[in-house]
Amino acid sequence: MEINYLNYSLQELREAWIAVDDYTYPERAIEVYKLLKNLEMKASEENYCDTSSTWVVSMLRNFNKPKIFDPAFSDVLLEESSAMMKEKRVIKLIAERENIDHM
Structure with a gap:
């Protein structure tokens, strides 16, 4: 199933x-x-946002905001750590695909 992300906020x-x-x-x-x-x-x-911010920084700014489901601090850190590790893997995938395309 193909998902169209183009209209996502x-x-x-x-x-x-x-x-x-x-x-x-x-x-x-x-x-x-x-x-x-x-x-x-x-x-x-x-x-619309600080030019030095990334989505990780914006997530960190939300620590003090009330949460609907009130996750534990460790859960938030784990989610952010997972997102950062995923970002590194995906950047590597992009670089590998670009290298293949240039061959």
Whole structure:
């Protein structure tokens, strides 16, 4: 099943990023990552967010905000750590695919 992420909001893309399994669906993870980074860049250019922020930093800013489901601090850290590790893996996948395309 093909998912069209083009109409997703920034928040929806962030949620999709957390949910997508980059091992099972590497192409989907790459697509979500590229769209997310593109939308973050556009948002920063349009002054909707701090230009030095990333989605990880914005998640960190939300620690003090009330949560509907009130996750434990360790759960939030684990989710952020997983997202950062996934980002490294997906960046590597993108680089590998670009190298193959240039051969």
